[in-house]
Amino acid sequence: MNAPVIVLSHPQLGENIGAAARAMANFGLSELRLANPQCPWPNERALAMAVTAKDIVEEAKVYPNLRSALGDLEIVYATTARDRGTTKEVITPAEAARRLHAQSGHRTALLFGNERAGLDNEEISLCDAAITIPTAGFASINLGQAVLISCYEWYRAMDTTPPAKIEHGPVHRRPSREELFRLFEHIEHDLTESGFLFPPNKRAVMVRGIRAMIHRARLTYQETQTLRGMLVALTKGKYRGEKNVKDA
Amino acid sequence: MNAPVIVLSHPQLGENIGAAARAMANFGLSELRLANPQCPWPNERALAMAVTAKDIVEEAKVYPNLRSALGDLEIVYATTARDRGTTKEVITPAEAARRLHAQSGHRTALLFGNERAGLDNEEISLCDAAITIPTAGFASINLGQAVLISCYEWYRAMDTTPPAKIEHGPVHRRPSREELFRLFEHIEHDLTESGFLFPPNKRAVMVRGIRAMIHRARLTYQETQTLRGMLVALTKGKYRGEKNVKDA
Numbered sequence: 001m002n003a004p005v006i007v008l009s010h011p012q013l014g015e016n017i018g019a020a021a022r023a024m025a026n027f028g029l030s031e032l033r034l035a036n037p038q039c040p041w042p043n044e045r046a047l048a049m050a051v052t053a054k055d056i057v058e059e060a061k062v063y064p065n066l067r068s069a070l071g072d073l074e075i076v077y078a079t080t081a082r083d084r085g086t087t088k089e090v091i092t093p094a095e096a097a098r099r100l101h102a103q104s105g106h107r108t109a110l111l112f113g114n115e116r117a118g119l120d121n122e123e124i125s126l127c128d129a130a131i132t133i134p135t136a137g138f139a140s141i142n143l144g145q146a147v148l149i150s151c152y153e154w155y156r157a158m159d160t161t162p163p164a165k166i167e168h169g170p171v172h173r174r175p176s177r178e179e180l181f182r183l184f185e186h187i188e189h190d191l192t193e194s195g196f197l198f199p200p201n202k203r204a205v206m207v208r209g210i211r212a213m214i215h216r217a218r219l220t221y222q223e224t225q226t227l228r229g230m231l232v233a234l235t236k237g238k239y240r241g242e243k244n245v246k247d248a
Numbered sequence: 249m250n251a252p253v254i255v256l257s258h259p260q261l262g263e264n265i266g267a268a269a270r271a272m273a274n275f276g277l278s279e280l281r282l283a284n285p286q287c288p289w290p291n292e293r294a295l296a297m298a299v300t301a302k303d304i305v306e307e308a309k310v311y312p313n314l315r316s317a318l319g320d321l322e323i324v325y326a327t328t329a330r331d332r333g334t335t336k337e338v339i340t341p342a343e344a345a346r347r348l349h350a351q352s353g354h355r356t357a358l359l360f361g362n363e364r365a366g367l368d369n370e371e372i373s374l375c376d377a378a379i380t381i382p383t384a385g386f387a388s389i390n391l392g393q394a395v396l397i398s399c400y401e402w403y404r405a406m407d408t409t410p411p412a413k414i415e416h417g418p419v420h421r422r423p424s425r426e427e428l429f430r431l432f433e434h435i436e437h438d439l440t441e442s443g444f445l446f447p448p449n450k451r452a453v454m455v456r457g458i459r460a461m462i463h464r465a466r467l468t469y470q471e472t473q474t475l476r477g478m479l480v481a482l483t484k485g486k487y488r489g490e491k492n493v494k495d496a
Binding site for chain 1: 267270271273274275276299300328335336337338339340342343346358377378380381382383384387388389390392393396397403404408409410411412413415420423466468470471
């Protein structure tokens with residue numbers, strides 16, 4: 001997968017360049033370009049903030065201006081806040097991610113403006129479309145955070161992680177129906193013996209309610225065995241001397 | 249819309265608390281809770297980092313421990329990196345956002361661990377499910393950035409911004425077909441006069457190619473007029489003295 005290049009136009013703070021690099025590493029991007037950076041370069045704060053993404057910072061290419069930084073690229077999206085006053089296509093980060101994947105045979109890039117002023121209209125006019133991150137009232141997003149959201153959306157668009165799954169340890173598996181039924185029988189037996197399932201005409205409803213709780217918990221086989229062990233411990237000796245002792 | 253509460257368990261750095269508050273303001277969340285913060289509180293760095301979200305920092309509630317911070321909440325999701333070794337439901341931030349909206353009649357919360365170690369298994373065991381942000385190889389996400397992605401997903405799940413739109417200035421509107429056809433006729437006339445549409449058997453193909461470019465540009469009415477003005481300027485006097493002067 002051909003990941004987009006991240007281009008920062010005259011960035012001011014090394015911290016933000018480092019945060020951008022870290023976000024890139026989190027989401028599988030690797031090429032960083034700096035057009036006319038306003039901070040000393042190489043930059044210690046950028047390296048510190050990048051944590052384990054130092055290589056992205058060290059290999060960042062520096063260009064004297066934005067035009068040269070974009071020169072060999074084919075598709076460029078400019079990230080900007082609302083209302084530029086120009087007639088420009090404005091897309092969401094999710095739509096940008098969708099297009100970047102569809103265009104992955106091309107040399108693509110995401111462009112970000114500097115901390116103080118963002119991108120100006122001249123810079124935006126060099127790009128195919130503008131990306132605006134949808135926000136609630138407060139629209140100003142930190143440079144590192146804007147890069148993070150764009151990189152996250154790019155990764156998310158190709159990510160196949162299931163929306164929800166139960167994470168199992170190595171010895172865990174789902175119980176078969178038969179194993180689950182044995183748990184049901186164990187619980188229902190002990191609750192009958194203890195007199196909990198009373199009166200008899202309510203028994204079926206109560207049993208179904210208990211089974212529903214167990215289904216909802218989506219137990220592993222190990223957990224069904226743990227519950228049965230708990231029942232054995234709780235009832236141990238309980239009926240000693242009584243008439244209805246289970247193990248008698 | 250009942251936004252989730254953001255709960256930070258023993259956070260260490262004021263900067264990250266401020267960044268979390270800023271992310272919350274960006275995406276329409278407002279209630280921040282700190283369980284046993286490890287930094288001085290109130291905290292100047294948190295206020296500085298929050299920028300215009302200072303009120304969220306100032307109104308953050310501080311609790312002596314995590315149990316008390318969660319006490320009145322009904323649904324809590326714990327954000328954690330992969331592989332806890334426990335049998336727990338793990339969901340994506342997008343799935344968490346979907347559930348939070350479906351559960352918005354309840355008191356919901358998103359819980360985040362501290363910078364050094366994240367959430368431990370004891371803390372996770374107090375929550376309904378775990379959220380893991382899908383990442384490429386490098387899975388460690390900064391606390392402020394994890395809060396940002398969760399808040400962004402929550403806002404995104406209810407955001408109705410169209411994926412793509414043309415942003416128009418106040419005087420811009422789409423041209424009617426008739427206005428667009430007038431532009432076609434103007435261009436095709438001038439290119440015929442100038443000899444560009446040659447040879448005759450290629451004319452129709454060339455004309456259709458030019459029209460396709462114009463459709464793709466999705467011009468405003470104002471832009472069609474600008475293009476016509478450019479044609480007038482470019483051809484002005486060009487044919488002076490020639491036989492086929494358009495305006496003769």
